[in-house]
Amino acid sequence: xxxxxxxxxxxxxxxxxxxxxxxxxxxxxxxxxxxxxxxxxxxxxxxxxxxxxxxxxxxxxxxxxxxxxxxxxxxxxxxxxxxxxxxxxxxxxxxxxxxxxxxxxxxxxxxxxxxxxxxxxxxxxxxxxxxxxxxxxxxxxxxxxxxxxx
Numbered sequence: 001x002x003x004x005x006x007x008x009x010x011x012x013x014x015x016x017x018x019x020x021x022x023x024x025x026x027x028x029x030x031x032x033x034x035x036x037x038x039x040x041x042x043x044x045x046x047x048x049x050x051x052x053x054x055x056x057x058x059x060x061x062x063x064x065x066x067x068x069x070x071x072x073x074x075x076x077x078x079x080x081x082x083x084x085x086x087x088x089x090x091x092x093x094x095x096x097x098x099x100x101x102x103x104x105x106x107x108x109x110x111x112x113x114x115x116x117x118x119x120x121x122x123x124x125x126x127x128x129x130x131x132x133x134x135x136x137x138x139x140x141x142x143x144x145x146x147x148x149x150x
Contacts (some may be wrong), residue, residue, distance in 0.1 A: 001003045005100070008073070009100060018050070019070040019129065029100070029103055029104040030107075031104075032104045032105070032107035032108045032111065033107045033108075033110060033111035033114070034111060035080075035108060035109025035111065036107065036108040036109060036110065036113075036114075036115075037111040037112065037114055037115050038111075038144045040048075040070070040111070040112040040115040040116060041115065043062055043112070044116070047060060047063040047064070047067075048050070048063075049063070051136075052116055052117040053117070054080075054081040054091075054117075054120055054139040054140065055074075055076070055081055055114075055116065055120075056116070057073035057112075057113055057116045057120065057139050058081045058082075058083050058139055059074065059084050060112070060116065061074070061085075061137070062074055062083065066089060068089055069079070069087075069089050070085055070086070070087045070088065070089050071085070071086040072084065072085040072086065072087075079140065080138045080140040081139040081140070082124075082136060082138055082139075083135075083136070083137045083138075083139065084126070084134045084135070084136050085128070085134055085135040085136075086133065086134045088135070090105070090130070093094055097129055101128075101129070102127060102129050106122075106124060109122055109137070110122050110129050113139070117141070118143060119142055119144055120127065120139055120140065120141060121140055121141070121142040121143070122137050122138070122139055123137065123138040124137055125137070125138055136137070
């Protein structure tokens with residue numbers, strides 16, 4: 001019995017170390033990534049998203065944004081699908097949210113995209129919280145960790 005407990009504690013410590021290594025290497029909020037991954041299938045089904053292409057993921061983001069009463073749309077530009085969100089009702093009334101707020105929120109969508117189609121990447125090219133007129137994401141083929149080409 002005791003050896004089983006020790007093995008499980010050792011396994012838990014190894015798992016924690018793996019997670020923290022991932023956090024340090026990726027510099028992204030790992031919990032948000034995991035939550036996005038965990039709930040993608042359920043939220044996509046609720047939103048009526050069934051395909052796995054970039055347009056389908058853009059439509060996923062648009063439907064989530066509209067459900068939050070945000071002004072958001074997507075369009076194809078060159079080889080990329082571009083999503084623009086002009087409002088952020090979630091942070092309405094917050095004068096100056098920390099950069100980590102956006103990073104955590106954005107990691108939800110990166111996690112969701114990794115389940116939607118692991119061969120796609122989500123690149124942030126504009127940020128409303130940094131004074132840009134909108135948030136802008138590009139959904140494009142993943143290129144070995146390199147951001148989408150503009």
